[in-house]
Amino acid sequence: MKKITSTLLFLFLVISTIQAQDFKLFEISEVHDTTFFISLSDIYSPSDHPDSLAIPEDKRNLEHIVLGPEYRKHFLSKTKISESDKIFIYNYVKNELLSFPIKKLEVVANLSPYEIGGDTPHEQYDYMFGFQIDKTNIKDFEDKFYASVIYVGKENPFAQKQLTPIVWKKISAKEFPSKAINDIFGIFKEKYTIGNSHRFDYENMQYFIQDFVRDNFTFARRLLVVNSQTKKIFYEKMFHEGESDSLQELNFASKEEGKNIANQWTGKLFKNKETALFGFEYHSFGCPYIMILDKKQSEVPIYCDNRH
Numbered sequence: 001m002k003k004i005t006s007t008l009l010f011l012f013l014v015i016s017t018i019q020a021q022d023f024k025l026f027e028i029s030e031v032h033d034t035t036f037f038i039s040l041s042d043i044y045s046p047s048d049h050p051d052s053l054a055i056p057e058d059k060r061n062l063e064h065i066v067l068g069p070e071y072r073k074h075f076l077s078k079t080k081i082s083e084s085d086k087i088f089i090y091n092y093v094k095n096e097l098l099s100f101p102i103k104k105l106e107v108v109a110n111l112s113p114y115e116i117g118g119d120t121p122h123e124q125y126d127y128m129f130g131f132q133i134d135k136t137n138i139k140d141f142e143d144k145f146y147a148s149v150i151y152v153g154k155e156n157p158f159a160q161k162q163l164t165p166i167v168w169k170k171i172s173a174k175e176f177p178s179k180a181i182n183d184i185f186g187i188f189k190e191k192y193t194i195g196n197s198h199r200f201d202y203e204n205m206q207y208f209i210q211d212f213v214r215d216n217f218t219f220a221r222r223l224l225v226v227n228s229q230t231k232k233i234f235y236e237k238m239f240h241e242g243e244s245d246s247l248q249e250l251n252f253a254s255k256e257e258g259k260n261i262a263n264q265w266t267g268k269l270f271k272n273k274e275t276a277l278f279g280f281e282y283h284s285f286g287c288p289y290i291m292i293l294d295k296k297q298s299e300v301p302i303y304c305d306n307r308h
Helices: 002-016 069-079 143-147
Strands: 034-037 064-066 086-091 098-102 106-111 127-134 148-151 169-171 193-202 205-214 219-228 232-241 246-249 265-267 276-278 279-285 289-292 300-304
Touching: 034 106, 086 143, 127 265, 219 246, 232 246
Parallel strands: none
Antiparallel strands: 034 127, 064 106, 086 098, 086 148, 106 127, 169 193, 193 205, 205 219, 219 232, 246 279, 265 276, 276 289, 289 300
């Protein structure tokens, strides 16, 4: 069962990264008293062979393992990470960047929370593999990392330009751009009604979002991005409730209209990519992603080692 689950997760990640295979983001996986952990297991698959260089066989009864030089070298080789690389952690709310040299970080294997208390020795795929970073010298740690994305490489990819929280303004359904729905998932086969519509203006773009309601429940939202000069729709995305995904609450200008929480953000997140847009879904299975508003409608996944 464990192998089947791991295979399904791997297939999901392959599909979701077709358009962004050369650009990988991560998130903080675990926070401990004095350290935090960044799992790279989504791009590192240890062998089941007893002689595998993932974890020493005599340590597979432990929950936390600092990998020695030989195992560290194997991990870096398989993930294509160099000792001269860095981890870049960018907080998009505070517009703050931290970086840590790989050569000064420990490579560790932490037992998955779902396997703690299980029979030993553990299988190698029961562990999460990645980097451990000491947080004791980082001022205001919790404030810095609750809204952060992480990149591992030689150069900082983040533009470090303050992102904008989207503040939706309610509009009438008539103001929502007219375009036929391409129901590729078949979610509109049953009867539904159109709910609230909203708009947000950003630079030379207009973001439109519309709710779809069934049985007094918003089961889907449709996002359209329009060029404010040509009025042409150049980006479209449908979000819908499912077993693995649920809709994030929308940001609003007033507390009376909704909770004043910034879930949706937009702006120049990456140096060499177009405007980014994210924060529309919550994922119980799989991982989140960042939409890039270009002609290819690219998506950059955020690897999260989700083992639900």
